[in-house]
Amino acid sequence: MTTPLFPGGVALSDLAVYDWLASDGTCGGSPHVHTASSEGYLVSAGSGRVQTLSRDGAADYSLTPGEVLWFSPGTVHRLMNESNLALTVVMQNSGLPEAGDAVLTFPAAVLDDPEAYAAAARLPAGREEERAAAARVRRDLAVAGYLELRDEMERNDRALAAFHDRAARLVRHRVREWQQLWESTVAAETERTRRQFVALSRGDRGIMADAAVVRAEPNPGPRAFGMCGRLATWQGF
Template sequence: MTPPRFPGGTSVSDLRVYDSQAPDGLHGGSPHLHTASSEAYIVLGGAGEVHTLTPEGAAADPLAPGDVLWFSPGTVHRLVNGGGLRIAVVMQNAGLPEAGDAVFTFPREVLADPEAYARAAHLPADAPEDVRAEQARARRDLAVRGYAQLVGAVRARGPAALHEFHRRAAAIVRPRVARWREIWREGVAEEAELTRRQLDALAGGDPGIMERAAVVRTEPHPGPRRFGMCGRLRTRRPTAP
């Protein structure tokens, strides 16, 4: 029997936020946004902040153990590590972030050139870990420089500057959308349809999927943590029954 998906067609991962110093003196991750998915943070340990940029302007929210915070697509965000910051990240639309749902805040000239953007964003999976770590830092630093440009533009021109960035982000991900539709149909849409069928069954007095009740346990994917946008990620997989 195929194990049930994580609730709501979402995904969860364990994030240890980068603690290296960026060009602006802060320690933490890469500023970016998600084009189709909301994201939630459940703070597990340490301290820090999440810096965000929306049409209302720039903001900084403190993060401490027990805090829960989430934001919608289009919110530019950046994690700042104040010491040992560790977060459980819950992502909407499992599969889409892994398929390129996020866009970095690279400088304007990089965003305007699809090939330059792809080169700057890419981390070769087969490279030695120290090489990928250095490339992840270079990617983060480039995104921080572009973020400073973007924050300055929003302060000077208001929401119109952020709207321009949103349009550039949409242009970058547009070639991937056909594949994203397939991932969404096979995941989130199927989960919603499963609930619809279950409500119909219950309305008729039928237990429906309750008769296939199951418990799912997971184990960490083997190997070192992945280099994510904001830190080192540990994802998990269902254990064999």
């Protein structure tokens, strides 16, 4: 073992939440759901809120420095920036939440058309200004669909289930790719720990013989345009 394998089971990013004004008078990111992974927020600076939709209905949580909030798969969440909100985001399954298992809350007609969804979710290559403009259009469409979904949930107790079904249909063609990523990272790390338990039960040092420290290097270039804000990430995370 030349590097610790723990990062194979998680991903870490530094998120500066968008301060773009939305149609309902709030600032923030694109509402979305994760189909397979949990995600956690540690508030590092500023203040804001996160709105959620789950089996318990609609909820609203304040976010101030030092607070931690976790989301299980299927929880629709929308970050709202009130004053320079910044988060450390911890993601399950080797970064899968940001890398693919998320579905944005576009209106139902877009979710039901895979080609339309892909076109609406995709950001163009090019200059920062062009990508920022496209990310804002994407956010606005997701907010529109989120507000529709929230209103529909008040009238129809099957509304969230219908959204989950649409999300599952959109991602099913990627599951094999995700399984391969999971096997090579999360499952490999779990097996490493199992073997270490066996070694320790015999009184053996096991992988402690290969102790290592690794400084994570930041990925080069400007912050990426994520779903909820500008993302700084590190190699190996």
